[in-house]
Amino acid sequence: GTLTITPIETRVDIAGQCTNNYYLIRKWVAVDNCGNVSDTLRQTVTVKDTTGPVFSGTAPANVTVDCDKVPAGTTLTATDNCTTGTITVTPVDTRQSISGSTCSNTYQITRTWTAT
Structure with a gap:
């Protein structure tokens, strides 16, 4: 007769990797009615x-503003196929002087959002 065999699954995490990286080991063992093991796959x-991850929206547009009107960094969100829920991303600002400018209040802020 034909035996219906359901695999036994064991999850083994990969050392040093995130929880979404792992081995799934499946084993099928055929045993007859008398307890004889005939095969293992x-x-x-x-x-x-x-x-x-993929951002849920886009970054705010580039702007030129007076030194007392620099907008605050907007928090953006992202989603990921292996992460449940929403990833909240806070920007990191890098201030750079503009070459050739003699005014200390003339600079550029590069605002970067990185979803990990």
Whole structure:
């Protein structure tokens, strides 16, 4: 007769990797009605998070403002196929002097959002 065999699955985390990277080891064992093991099959599925997060919107437009009207950095959100919920991203500002300018109140702020 034909035996229906359900695989036994074991998850093994990959050392040094994030929780979305792991091995899924499947094992099928055929045992007859008398308890004889006739065959064992194994499969290793390597699961790796290879898709980065995607921002839910776009960054604010580039602007030129007076020194007392610099807008605050807006918090943006992103989603990820392997992360539940929403990823909140706070910008990091880098201030750079504009070459050739003699005024200390003339500068450029590069605002960067990185979703990880």
